[in-house]
Amino acid sequence: MRHIISFKIFEGFTPPEQQELKDFCDEYLVHLYDRGFKVGFTTAPRARNNEEIDVNRMFITITANEVQNPDLKNTHKEFLFSWMKIRDFIIPFVDILNDNYVLGNFGTSGRRNVDDVSIRLDLLSKEHFYTASEIIETGHRLRHNLKSIVIMVMGKKE
Numbered sequence: 001m002r003h004i005i006s007f008k009i010f011e012g013f014t015p016p017e018q019q020e021l022k023d024f025c026d027e028y029l030v031h032l033y034d035r036g037f038k039v040g041f042t043t044a045p046r047a048r049n050n051e052e053i054d055v056n057r058m059f060i061t062i063t064a065n066e067v068q069n070p071d072l073k074n075t076h077k078e079f080l081f082s083w084m085k086i087r088d089f090i091i092p093f094v095d096i097l098n099d100n101y102v103l104g105n106f107g108t109s110g111r112r113n114v115d116d117v118s119i120r121l122d123l124l125s126k127e128h129f130y131t132a133s134e135i136i137e138t139g140h141r142l143r144h145n146l147k148s149i150v151i152m153v154m155g156k157k158e
Contacts, residue, residue: 024097035086037062043056119150124147
């Protein structure tokens with residue numbers, strides 16, 4: 001074993017824990033707010049074999065709050081944005097988030113079966129899934145126009 005990481009298993013994010021994660025995101029994503037993006041937070045119970053288990057997850061969702069590029073606005077009134085314009089903010093954020101929090105797992109991504117696929121890039125007609133290390137190490141090569149970025153967080157590392 002190269003790394004042993006301990007983290008708190010949440011029976012649910014308490015309001016103070018939710019606020020702590022929101023404050024953490026606000027601190028590191030302030031430049032995105034200034035550029036017309038919004039960051040949303042939701043909690044959801046995790047299910048396995050259609051049975052709800054006690055662990056809750058939080059989802060961080062990043063979307064454009066205004067037109068980022070008029071040529072990219074689609075017919076469904078969703079604001080698209082270019083990964084290349086925000087990657088310099090998202091890649092360091094994912095790195096710091098991954099150092100401080102346990103990221104969740106979206107499960108099988110369609111392209112492979114991976115246990116730690118925690119970041120979803122929503123394109124117009126499909127989704128792309130990435131691990132935190134893929135975003136950190138190769139995110140500068142991606143060239144997507146996105147509807148949203150969703151990051152699943154399971155708990156805080158201790």
